[in-house]
Amino acid sequence: MNQTTAATTPVNTEASFNTVVKPTILKRCLSIFAAGPVKPGESYGAPGQGKSLAISLFTTAMLIGIWYIATYFQWVKPLFLPSPGAVVMRFWEVATEGFANATLLEHTGWSMMRVFSAFLLALVTAVPIGIFMGVNRIARGIFDPIIEFYRPLPPLAYLPLVIIWLGIGEVSKIVLIYLAIFAPMALSARAGVKSVAMEQIHAAYSMGGSRWQVIRHIILINALPEILTGMRIGIGFGWTTLVAAEMVAAQAGLGFMVLNAAEFLVTDIVIMGIIVIGIIAYLFDMLMRYLEKKLVPWKGR
């Protein structure tokens, strides 16, 4: 008896398993939104958990693959989309021989000088002003309308004004990028100040802290994570504004190189310039994320 039941039961369950589980296509499509079983260390129903690095690498490889295939079979004219090989060749050519009277290193150097000077300038002005706006109503009253007014304006709209006022030299280029970085950095610092927990401030006062000590030991440190986020957002805006800044009277620079190449329809240099800007910005963002982990490991605790 025992032997027969042991032999038959698994067959039965397998059969019922095969007949019952047949989801429709619609159900299969919707199943990515369903909460599925979780791996150890994950919590049930948490949105978007799991690693995505492998998928990101796959996506990147796929894009380059499609790009390669599309150019290999001449689906698009090289004028519109040059092959990856051509772009790499151009990279080497511009790196060694140069383009528009400057090598790639010089172009990159000039652009980085402009973006990072503007970034440092913004760091030493926007962060203090943002903090001041957070802790003082008069400072907030003064700076809020100014920042909120110019913040949504496209840099190209006030570029002519900056050139009329400051000329066509380096100053106007750096100021244009500086203005783009300033607003998000100041507003982040201000939001950081506002995010401090009232209990921490009260605790410090009831331990005999002065107003200045509370600002220095509680508010400033509490604002640090948001200030770092503001720096990341700010430098992103800086790279976004680079091409606009190098539109007028630049002799070198990545933005200038791209614009100049576009005028002569040298599409491979345009694409190469875009990729170089993208990689530099991405590397800097990684550095900032690393700094964030080192400086504020307590973020969100």
Added chain:
Amino acid sequence: MSRLQIRDVSVLYPGVNGGEAVTALSGININIEPGEFVVALGASGCGKTTLLNLMAGFIQPSDGYLTLGDSSIAGLPRVACGLDLKDQISGPGKDRGVVFQKHALLPWLNVLENAAFGLKLQGVGEKERKARAADYLKLVGLEDFHNHPVYQLSGGMQQRVGIARALTNDPHMLLLDEPLGALDALTREVLQELLLDVWQETQKMMFFITHSVEEALFMASRLIIMSPRPGRITHEFPLEFNKIFLENRDARKVKSMPEFIAMREKVLGIIHGDEVAGGGLH
């Protein structure tokens, strides 16, 4: 040592969007004497926390005044309401340590640095402040956790750090705003006993807020019961269960004494009577 006086204190919160003003506290009069353990008990909204915030100097009364010894904490006596005296209101100060319900520790500092933070604000040198903080960390049973980040500690341990931090400053009195409210029942009992030990050891004035009747009876040398709408003190009882515990060291025995149970029933009766009356207003 000096006593804390609260005279005719009322607190009105202005109505939101032109709505009716809310009377959070009305006609509060109490003295807290040196060495007393005063527990305020009452349902939510009876103004317990408002009263504590007044004592801490975080808010000002609409009427009346509070003094600790010779110094004015908040509000001014009516006779001396001249503008020139406003400077003499001290507001929050290191003579009154506060322990919060949410621990309010600083996550970028470790346990020892958190406990020493008050002394740092007062400019005490690093070596001395750390030595003094270490003494109080030992008192709350955290001598082996000096270098831990506070955000990795359990809720009970965080609250211990909060207590040590307040004590390191050597205040006249401790203001405890439901410090055990967020803890599990077992940890809660351990910390109740710890706080009584700290009280006995340091002889500090304590003002402790809770909405647990048993906790209030166990801890208090004087119990004040508050009632909402408007927040006021309705009953006061002198109690000695804490002294009995400090002698026999048996919390379960104290909490099952017939006198304890009878008192609990009495207090529950008072509070439930209030809640029925309060509920009827809705």
